[in-house]
Amino acid sequence: MPWPAITLFIAAACSVACEEVVNDGEPYLHVMARPSVFNVGERRAIFCQGRNLKDEINWYSPSGVVVKERSSLNSRMYVERKVEEGGVLVPLIFHELKIADSGKWTCKSGEYNETIEIIVGSKVKIVNRTENKIGEEGKSIKMDCEAKGHPMPVVQWYRNQRPINAEKSKNKYVIKKKGDLYTLEIKDLSYEDIGDYICKVTQKALSHYLDKTITLSVKHAPILRTYETVETYAIFNETKNITCSAFAFPPPIYEWLRTKESYDYSIPEDDIIFTDKDGTYSVLSLRVRSEEDLGQYKCKVSNNKGSKTVIFDVSLGNKPPPPDSVVLLKANGSALVFNVTCSECILQKEEEGVSPAPENLTVIGFQFQLTPASEGYPEPDWDAALEIFSLDVTEDSSYAVGPLPNTTTFHARVRSLNIAGYSDWTAIKPNPSTTAHAVRTLATAFLLVLTLFATWYY
Template identity: 45%
Template structure:
């Protein structure tokens, strides 16, 4: 009923606006070639003026589309009761599109005709949009991406958003009917990640995807971390020299990655015997399970010696032996000044003329004259009438990158704009920090509001000059 009412209103409007004009025959399909989805409904109008013959609709198989009947209940044509050759409007009804309806549909009257192309597509749907797969080292993993649709979709597999290219060594891509399968051989920890199958039907402007989270079970692997980059070590164990300052705390961090998540244990080694360290206040484990820190209290030289970190899971274990020995406490910085400030940073000039700033290649360090690695800054917001609470300070570690030409300028950021700070700095080597040197002033970062006002005044002045 809704279709009939809509068609009736549009038809009255179309016929009422039609004029015989100068008597020249014309024919127009009032629709464009389009793409439709399976199950959609559509009414297409064909309008003619001063026609030599009555209008007929032709299906892609060149059969005339008949009027509505018990046989033609899904696809049929319909002309208005007052239809004439001088002014005619014939409607084509297609209910519940099927893929076989695709093709050229023609409106024809005598020698006059106009054709539109209809493409009927079926959007693909994936049975599962998210999966988790547990793999094992040296074995294979296969991921299915089955999607049936029309026009045939385009498939692409990605790992962590990078396209996967079949190399017939590590990655294999196979098409089995409507399934695009990805196989990964000889699994390792490096294959852990998110794999995505992206399915695209450009003609339908349709896109779908399936994600597979792969976890590869493997024994723990030791790693080092620098600038948020992990360097993996494939050895079962290793030894490290650690320097400590007497009467100063010393933290030793042991890093290992594995799946299942490794368990960390610490031991004190005496004459080749490992004694478990059970004091929970001395050990801190990272929340993500990738590291553990031993916090030594270096009250005297009895704390020196060997310590062992063991990381294990059901797939294996690795360990590190730390040789903790006495190192020198570095000299304090002998110069500290402010060079410049911005909204969110302060630049300092720091130097230590009595410190060992040069690292000799191919030579072990002298524990009593360790090379300076950099400086540690501590900043506390200034509050009038209150002393600096250094326990609540924000700490910034900066490293000296060039040992031949010592770097003395360091930018501390990000900081709060428009804020004055108490500042203190210590020199840092591999054993620990020197005593702190406190800046005798409280530098203040620039106020964002003032900078904005200055910019607006400058902009306003420029506009006034343009108007003069």
């Protein structure tokens, strides 16, 4: 830095740091700064002011060495002297602070002295703050977090936002430190270890915080989302969708089998089988035409880590009775609320669960279907219907259907549901309509604004 620039640098710093001192003739020496924390590479000037002193003012390093004035061999750290009215100003100048500069620095003149402690820190930097790792079921995996900095950072590992206590989980987690490398080891991996692991790095003295997130996936055998044996009920001449669901990594492959005379026959994957692309589930659409279609079906779920099989025992169940009548209780701009009566239905009670008797299965809910009514077309177009709304049995027999478009008249129908299938549809008459509530509310608010404006204006 050129000498004029240095002078301006000192003057600017002094304009902030210097204190006005009344010159009463008494010897005076003062370091015009407090203990401070700086970052590596910063430029700093620490001022020492004195007056009425017999001896020269000098700065001493933490090791007790006198800091010299600037020279060609001494340009990074040096002192300057500036005589002011009523005293002397001696700044200790660092052109590029280093960690080695940390310590207690003393300004001294004869028997007068004052010390300031400075800490020079290096903030931790993490190059790759996100990382993906894949482990193997039953094996171990190590995750690294490099945290190089000064003062030494505090590092804490978290799993799904909760701190990992390696001392309490010695058989599962091991945390080691080697130099600046902090390693988390997870033993005996399973699908339960899947998730985000976060290395949180804190340097309190530097008010610095940083973290690294490692997303862990584990290759594991399929885990079923259902029991391994499932009692399933169907209705003659109705389609019964049987769903087999599991999660695994790599994604599983599904195979459907039909058991006859103690032998398993593979079911071709044609129109009656639908498997989700990501392997989450597979559906067998079974059409029960006779007792020959009843019996045992198997779903085999497998990947290169293992396999699981679900057995579906398909029995004949009763078709639920349809609702007797449906009454519209109320309507608003986005929903319709109906009261459903089904005199022949045995409704499921939450405390009792589903009836296991195939000939007397309880009704577990109702399904509503609506399609907009078009003027001049009295017959409903069910192919253009909205989604089917499935609602569980309620204690008060009222069912809110929505969200729906406002100011719309619908053809509507409802059917009862048990675990075997559905009843016939019951038409809802007269055609229900949503209101223009939302529109009216907006219009009312607009008129209110106009009224207030007119009152103010006139």
